Amino acid sequence: MRRPLLLLFVPLLGWSQSLQDALKRGEQVFSQSCATGYCHGVKGGPSGAPRLAGRGFNQAHITNVVVSGVAGTGMRSFATVLSKPDLAAVIAYVASLNGVANPRISSGDEEAEAASGSKLTGEAARGAQLFKEAVRSFGRCSTCHEVGGLGISVASPIARVPDSAAALKALATPNVKTGIMNGESMPVLVLSEGKQGTLFYDLTSTPPVERNAEPGAVKFSDGSSWRHASVIGAYNDQELAAILEYLRAVVK
Amino acid sequence: MIIRMRFWLILLTISSAALAQDAGATHADWPHYGGTQFSWRYSALDQINTSNVKALTPAWLFQTGDYAENLQATPIVEAGVMYLITARARVFALDAATGREIWNYRYPEPGRSVPGFVGSRGLAIGDGKVFFGTKDNYMVALDQKTGRLLWKVSVDDVQQCGCNITAAPLVARDKVIVGGSGGDGAHRGYLTAFSTKTGRLAWRWYVIPGPGEKGNETWKGDSWRFGGGAPWLTGSYDPALNLVYWGTGNAAADFYDAERVPTGADKSKDINLYTASVVALDGDTGKLRWYHQEIHDDVWDFDSAYEVLLIDREIRGRMRQTLVHMNKSGLTSVLDRTTGELLKVFSVPEVQNWITGVTEDGKLVGRVEPQLGKTTTLCPTAAGAKSWNSMAYSPRTGFLYVPVNELCTDLTPNNTSPAEGQNYMNGEFPVHLPPGRTTYSHVDAWDPMTGKLAWKVPYKYLLLASMLATAGDLVFTGNPEGEFYALDAKSGNKLWSYQTGAGHRGGAASYAVNGRQYIATSTGWHSSVVGALAQSLFPDQDWRLGSTLVVFALPEGSR
Numbered sequence: 001m002r003r004p005l006l007l008l009f010v011p012l013l014g015w016s017q018s019l020q021d022a023l024k025r026g027e028q029v030f031s032q033s034c035a036t037g038y039c040h041g042v043k044g045g046p047s048g049a050p051r052l053a054g055r056g057f058n059q060a061h062i063t064n065v066v067v068s069g070v071a072g073t074g075m076r077s078f079a080t081v082l083s084k085p086d087l088a089a090v091i092a093y094v095a096s097l098n099g100v101a102n103p104r105i106s107s108g109d110e111e112a113e114a115a116s117g118s119k120l121t122g123e124a125a126r127g128a129q130l131f132k133e134a135v136r137s138f139g140r141c142s143t144c145h146e147v148g149g150l151g152i153s154v155a156s157p158i159a160r161v162p163d164s165a166a167a168l169k170a171l172a173t174p175n176v177k178t179g180i181m182n183g184e185s186m187p188v189l190v191l192s193e194g195k196q197g198t199l200f201y202d203l204t205s206t207p208p209v210e211r212n213a214e215p216g217a218v219k220f221s222d223g224s225s226w227r228h229a230s231v232i233g234a235y236n237d238q239e240l241a242a243i244l245e246y247l248r249a250v251v252k
Numbered sequence: 253m254i255i256r257m258r259f260w261l262i263l264l265t266i267s268s269a270a271l272a273q274d275a276g277a278t279h280a281d282w283p284h285y286g287g288t289q290f291s292w293r294y295s296a297l298d299q300i301n302t303s304n305v306k307a308l309t310p311a312w313l314f315q316t317g318d319y320a321e322n323l324q325a326t327p328i329v330e331a332g333v334m335y336l337i338t339a340r341a342r343v344f345a346l347d348a349a350t351g352r353e354i355w356n357y358r359y360p361e362p363g364r365s366v367p368g369f370v371g372s373r374g375l376a377i378g379d380g381k382v383f384f385g386t387k388d389n390y391m392v393a394l395d396q397k398t399g400r401l402l403w404k405v406s407v408d409d410v411q412q413c414g415c416n417i418t419a420a421p422l423v424a425r426d427k428v429i430v431g432g433s434g435g436d437g438a439h440r441g442y443l444t445a446f447s448t449k450t451g452r453l454a455w456r457w458y459v460i461p462g463p464g465e466k467g468n469e470t471w472k473g474d475s476w477r478f479g480g481g482a483p484w485l486t487g488s489y490d491p492a493l494n495l496v497y498w499g500t501g502n503a504a505a506d507f508y509d510a511e512r513v514p515t516g517a518d519k520s521k522d523i524n525l526y527t528a529s530v531v532a533l534d535g536d537t538g539k540l541r542w543y544h545q546e547i548h549d550d551v552w553d554f555d556s557a558y559e560v561l562l563i564d565r566e567i568r569g570r571m572r573q574t575l576v577h578m579n580k581s582g583l584t585s586v587l588d589r590t591t592g593e594l595l596k597v598f599s600v601p602e603v604q605n606w607i608t609g610v611t612e613d614g615k616l617v618g619r620v621e622p623q624l625g626k627t628t629t630l631c632p633t634a635a636g637a638k639s640w641n642s643m644a645y646s647p648r649t650g651f652l653y654v655p656v657n658e659l660c661t662d663l664t665p666n667n668t669s670p671a672e673g674q675n676y677m678n679g680e681f682p683v684h685l686p687p688g689r690t691t692y693s694h695v696d697a698w699d700p701m702t703g704k705l706a707w708k709v710p711y712k713y714l715l716l717a718s719m720l721a722t723a724g725d726l727v728f729t730g731n732p733e734g735e736f737y738a739l740d741a742k743s744g745n746k747l748w749s750y751q752t753g754a755g756h757r758g759g760a761a762s763y764a765v766n767g768r769q770y771i772a773t774s775t776g777w778h779s780s781v782v783g784a785l786a787q788s789l790f791p792d793q794d795w796r797l798g799s800t801l802v803v804f805a806l807p808e809g810s811r
Contacts, residue, residue, distance in 0.1 A: 028671075028674065031671070031674040031675045032367030032414055032437075032673065032674055032675070033367055035675045036367070036369070036436070036437075036675060038634070038635065038683075038784075038785050039784070041680045042666070042668060042675055042677070042678075042680075045680050046680055046682050047680050047681060047682065048681075048682070048683060048784070048785045048788070049784070049788075074783070074784020074785070074787065074788070075784075132409070132412055134412070134413065134439075134440060134477070134672070135440075135462065135477065137456060138453065138456075142409055142412070143406075149411065150409060150411055150412055151409055152406045152409060197400075202403075202450065202451070202452070204450075204452060205452050205453055206453065207405055207406055207407075207453060208405070209403050209404070209405045209450060209451035209452055210403060210404045210405065210451075211402065211403045211450075211451065212400065212401045212402055212403065
């Protein structure tokens with residue numbers, strides 16, 4: 001009696017995210033990991049490596065090739081290269097290129113979708129863009145903050161969203177301390193202290209530098225001259241308001 | 253008075269030439285990716301030479317154990333210690349005389365999958381540290397003595413930019429400079445310099461100027477945001493001029509230009525600056541001093557990202573501080589490296605139809621423009637008349653030693669919209685062998701100052717390993733079949749070869765410990781990108797993978 005029950009659960013878990021979203025992610029993964037450089041062409045077209053679209057491949061075959069690779073060719077195994085959701089998404093995507101009507105998805109990647117802000121509208125969507133905008137170089141939020149899989153997680157995950165741009169600038173940052181190493185004083189974020197040494201972020205300038213000091217080589221004291229306001233100067237208040245709108249939409 | 257001035261001028265010229273010659277050659281150490289910061293890949297050691305190279309034999313070898321993507325790095329040697337990095341950033345310090353491991357450092361595998369290429373072409377040393385870039389886009393510094401992590405810093409978000417670091421960094425004074433990949437995607441390339449001491453940002457130079465900056469007008473609309481240009485290899489540095497030289501990547505979209513070229517632009521003038529260019533940057537600030545765009549409006553994926561050789565030579569009767577640089581098309585430029593003035597340009601591949609020629613002032617003649625949705629057969633290809641592997645230069649012969657490949661492609665441009673960090677080549681380009689040939693590559697010796705070919709040695713498959721030249725008048729390189737060999741630098745005659753058991757895609761270096769000269773080479777074919785492409789052209793071949801450093805010397809007691 002238990003076996004049919006299990007079989008029922010597997011597809012239920014699998015289809016918790018819409019197929020369409022998974023295929024969209026699959027196309028992204030394909031573009032980043034398969035249609036790179038001199039390998040497969042965009043949308044499964046021919047390039048350095050063979051065409052994959054419209055070849056009549058079934059999903060089992062595609063899964064086997066993606067997971068195991070093809071010996072003696074440039075097609076490597078992607079089993080440990082891609083995350084499980086990405087692996088499932090790209091397999092489903094290639095299956096869709098081969099006319100498989102209803103490809104199976106084992107799990108979804110809601111994280112990437114949240115980060116892309118693709119479901120957001122208005123100010124929140126604009127904020128999602130501003131948060132990680134490449135043109136701002138190291139002045140963008142994602143230099144230090146990871147949200148939904150995008151950005152570098154220097155700071156702890158954002159747990160509470162400030163009410164206004166003014167509050168964002170005046171943000172209390174009790175975790176930032178003052179470190180003194182070789183006579184130099186610097187604002188720091190301590191990661192770990194142990195017998196192997198002390199690991200900390202040096203916040204003197206952006207991007208923050210993860211540094212590893214010999215045990216006892218750096219001394220910390222509470223408080224620092226570092227201010228959140230000094231690292232968000234690449235944005236004006238309107239832009240900061242849009243970013244806060246974005247964070248309210250995605251930070252749970 | 254005039255006579256006296258001439259005398260001083262001559263003296264000045266000779267002494268600066270002698271200095272430059274010395275600066276370009278390595279001696280007991282091999283301290284930089286390209287040998288020295290002048291990137292000649294030339295060793296002044298001559299213990300191993302044309303008369304005794306036949307006796308060259310393996311002294312030791314080192315298996316890295318990292319067989320995932322094989323070994324592309326050029327080893328670095330300083331004071332009898334060799335530093336080596338594998339594709340997945342396992343770093344080793346080895347006794348350069350015996351191969352005994354002194355320390356190793358294993359960069360943690362990124363927790364999440366990362367887009368882009370996996371591989372490392374080398375590391376850098378300086379300021380008592382070992383520097384390397386990673387596939388998840390960090391610059392990392394280790395203690396050179398112990399291998400202990402000192403600092404690491406994120407250069408960019410790999411998930412967003414679709415870019416990462418495969419090139420060896422370049423140390424210039426108190427800074428370590430690194431370029432990234434991603435220029436075939438919707439990305440805006442850059443070079444980044446960090447303080448060697450602290451890892452703090454020193455400067456960043458964007459290949460593509462932003463709004464309001466000179467050169468931005470050479471881009472249509474917003475296309476500069478995703479215009480590519482990633483400088484994905486390693487540049488050079490002239491300490492006397494304090495100038496950093498780097499080659500930049502192709503414009504994106506690679507094969508379809510309508511979205512990035514301003515309407516009515518003159519294709520004989522600069523377009524999409526500073527892609528497909530050689531640039532000179534101030535070492536302290538990263539500010540652009542001069543540039544030379546080799547391909548205006550590149551529509552063939554002809555990067556200019558390759559190595560930059562700094563050579564002081566007489567050209568047309570006048571001593572000049574030059575640089576020599578090859579574009580992926582095989583067009584090779586000689587520039588005055590103080591001003592960027594073009595002094596000479598010539599082309600190396602035999603099979604070429606993308607242009608009918610090039611004028612003395614560098615203008616392309618008879619460009620073949622790929623048409624949207626139509627297929628055009630073009631030679632050479634995006635795989636390069638030369639691949640990323642470096643050429644070498646010997647001041648004794650005055651020749652460049654170049655591994656040249658002869659390939660064609662059936663290119664069909666398409667037009668898709670850019671999505672940040674994702675493929676933005678906009679074309680399909682299956683590569684094939686040109687018809688009517690039995691050999692598809694050759695090692696060439698060119699005099700760059702005259703653009704004349706001295707000799708060539710044809711080879712039936714492709715050549716994708718770097719060249720090494722030595723004062724013993726030898727030129728070393730390896731082929732995909734596993735053979736590592738020495739040519740006579742003057743004639744091209746093959747004097748010695750050794751079957752290492754796996755294909756060559758890395759770089760060789762020469763160094764000395766306690767008076768004994770060694771030749772070290774990375775071995776192990778590479779299964780992705782151009783390596784896979786090359787293999788697919790010769791389906792009956794089975795070029796072996798691997799990841800082993802092989803070191804040769806003359807037998808003990810034979811010297």
